[in-house]
Amino acid sequence: MALPTVPEGYWFILAFHVAALFCGGWLVRRWYAKQRAFVDLLLFVGLFALGGFGVFYLFAFMVPWVPGFQFYSLRLVYFTYLIGHLFMVLFLMSLAKKLWQTKSLTSLNISERIASGFLLLFLGGALWLCPVFPGTKFVIGAPGNLEKSWEQILKPGAALPESVTGLYLAKHPEPFLAPPDWNGTRTYLPTVASFKTFGFTPEGLEEWYERMDTLSRGELQKAYEKQSKKEKYKPVYINWKQAYETLTTQEVEELSKKYNFNLFLTYREKEYPFELLVEDEGYRLYRLDTNGALPRK
Amino acid sequence: MLSNKLKKYSQPFLCYRRVLGQLLLLTFLLAAEFSVMPLTFGPDRRIHDPAVYRLQDSTYLQGDWYTGMAVESGVYTFYSALIHASSFLGIGEELWRMLLYISCMVGLYVYLLKLARLFTSSWLVVPLVVVLHTLLVTANPPLWLYGYYIQVDGGLAPRSVAMAFSIAALYYLLKAPRYLPWILLGLSTLVHVSHSFITFVLFLGAWFSYRLFTEFQKSKSFELNVYWPAIKESFSASFLYLIAGGGFCCKYSG
Numbered sequence: 001m002a003l004p005t006v007p008e009g010y011w012f013i014l015a016f017h018v019a020a021l022f023c024g025g026w027l028v029r030r031w032y033a034k035q036r037a038f039v040d041l042l043l044f045v046g047l048f049a050l051g052g053f054g055v056f057y058l059f060a061f062m063v064p065w066v067p068g069f070q071f072y073s074l075r076l077v078y079f080t081y082l083i084g085h086l087f088m089v090l091f092l093m094s095l096a097k098k099l100w101q102t103k104s105l106t107s108l109n110i111s112e113r114i115a116s117g118f119l120l121l122f123l124g125g126a127l128w129l130c131p132v133f134p135g136t137k138f139v140i141g142a143p144g145n146l147e148k149s150w151e152q153i154l155k156p157g158a159a160l161p162e163s164v165t166g167l168y169l170a171k172h173p174e175p176f177l178a179p180p181d182w183n184g185t186r187t188y189l190p191t192v193a194s195f196k197t198f199g200f201t202p203e204g205l206e207e208w209y210e211r212m213d214t215l216s217r218g219e220l221q222k223a224y225e226k227q228s229k230k231e232k233y234k235p236v237y238i239n240w241k242q243a244y245e246t247l248t249t250q251e252v253e254e255l256s257k258k259y260n261f262n263l264f265l266t267y268r269e270k271e272y273p274f275e276l277l278v279e280d281e282g283y284r285l286y287r288l289d290t291n292g293a294l295p296r297k
Numbered sequence: 298m299l300s301n302k303l304k305k306y307s308q309p310f311l312c313y314r315r316v317l318g319q320l321l322l323l324t325f326l327l328a329a330e331f332s333v334m335p336l337t338f339g340p341d342r343r344i345h346d347p348a349v350y351r352l353q354d355s356t357y358l359q360g361d362w363y364t365g366m367a368v369e370s371g372v373y374t375f376y377s378a379l380i381h382a383s384s385f386l387g388i389g390e391e392l393w394r395m396l397l398y399i400s401c402m403v404g405l406y407v408y409l410l411k412l413a414r415l416f417t418s419s420w421l422v423v424p425l426v427v428v429l430h431t432l433l434v435t436a437n438p439p440l441w442l443y444g445y446y447i448q449v450d451g452g453l454a455p456r457s458v459a460m461a462f463s464i465a466a467l468y469y470l471l472k473a474p475r476y477l478p479w480i481l482l483g484l485s486t487l488v489h490v491s492h493s494f495i496t497f498v499l500f501l502g503a504w505f506s507y508r509l510f511t512e513f514q515k516s517k518s519f520e521l522n523v524y525w526p527a528i529k530e531s532f533s534a535s536f537l538y539l540i541a542g543g544g545f546c547c548k549y550s551g
Contacts, residue, residue, distance in 0.1 A: 045504075048499050052498075085429050127432060148337075188364075
């Protein structure tokens with residue numbers, strides 16, 4: 001069966017949440033007897049989210065039902081995560097309180113001790129997966145980020161640094177061809193194909209794939225066919241620079257006619273016999289002849 | 298007698314202290330969030346903006362394939378109107394987007410706090426949940442970016458609204474499941490169709506099963522009349538969802 005593959009770490013994190021849901025839920029149910037009805041309903045939500053995730057993981061990519069929903073259906077599992085986190089924290093707080101009060105494990109019966117040990121083991125494993133320094137830094141955050149946020153509050157939408165070519169294109173919003181991974185502006189610009197602007201209707205996705213494949217010079221389709229044969233899918237890494245740089249003048253003109261654009265953005269080191277409009281550290285922006293036929297320098 | 302009087306007079310002060318404490322906690326949570334992910338222009342604007350602007354101005358990027366396709370998908374009608382409410386309010390669009398985003402974050406944290414308070418009065422629960430979430434996000438960033446359920450986005454996107462509504466709906470599912478969760482999910486469907494519809498199916502399925510389970514535990518019977526109230530309430534929940542905005546997803550799937 002062809003399933004999208006994810007690294008092992010994700011499965012461990014999922015297992016951690018499943019443990020938090022079952023063992024944590026069981027312990028919280030015992031220790032918060034007055035709130036048992038809430039715990040039960042949360043358990044149902046967590047289990048349904050987990051089951052839904054499983055069903056969609058197995059079937060959504062094989063049997064598309066409502067276009068576009070497969071993507072979000074996998075995010076169902078985040079409700080399991082939320083409930084797992086809540087149970088885990090409630091468990092840790094209750095355990096700490098019990099241990100503080102009795103100064104021993106006597107307040108826990110044997111099955112509670114086993115469940116607690118199991119949960120702590122999983123928690124340790126999940127935290128061990130965190131790169132300690134970046135993890136700590138991430139939780140504490142950076143004071144510089146607070147400063148940036150404050151600046152944003154004082155001046156919402158304040159301009160972020162944009163590339164020279166990006167600024168030119170933003171001022172002249174007309175269709176243009178750029179490397180699909182070009183990230184020179186924060187706003188949408190009518191580029192022929194880009195990673196970000198994928199279509200989310202069946203026709204839109206088809207069109208987007210066709211455009212991306214053209215710019216990858218057929219590499220995407222080749223990778224798809226190769227993976228289809230093996231029935232094992234993983235993310236495709238295309239060297240976009242390599243693929244894009246090999247576009248010849250004639251090919252650019254053909255693409256211009258096909259996709260109806262006159263502006264062409266390419267890497268700085270590549271020269272084309274078109275009118276150079278503007279350039280920055282990484283890119284050059286050319287204008288093709290308006291008829292797309294006779295290039296001029 | 299004296300202690301009763303003291304209690305009576307100290308009540309407003311205690312209430313004031315509690316509100317102040319909650320405000321401080323919220324400020325701390327928001328500051329922690331912004332120190333991890335600063336407020337910015339907002340995520341995925343290149344995906345959402347074309348339809349948002351074209352729906353308000355039919356001449357915006359005419360002939361552009363992506364803009365046309367995004368409008369055709371039909372999912373941006375209400376999100377576009379929500380963004381353009383800034384012109385009715387007479388405030389700048391970017392300021393409005395930021396206010397909406399901060400409101401969504403506040404809403405999400407408020408309902409997480411309320412959810413935690415159903416179990417304990419300790420204020421520590423939500424900060425610990427946030428720390429756990431952040432640590433795990435660092436260890437294994439979600440496949441589809443952003444946070445798991447706390448959206449570490451830095452700016453407004455349809456899912457910022459939908460996630461806040463989902464957490465609020467989860468709280469009301471526990472506290473008052475008759476009307477509010479379904480109305481909230483219906484409203485959020487207008488802004489984010491796929492997330493909200495799937496959340497509705499999940500909550501309805503879980504709640505209905507829970508009701509059947511508890512009814513069975515009470516009666517140990519398989520007679521239909523035992524389960525009929527739960528069935529009726531599920532129908533009325535679906536109806537509420539559809540009229541509150543869930544009907545919008547029928548248009549999308551069609």
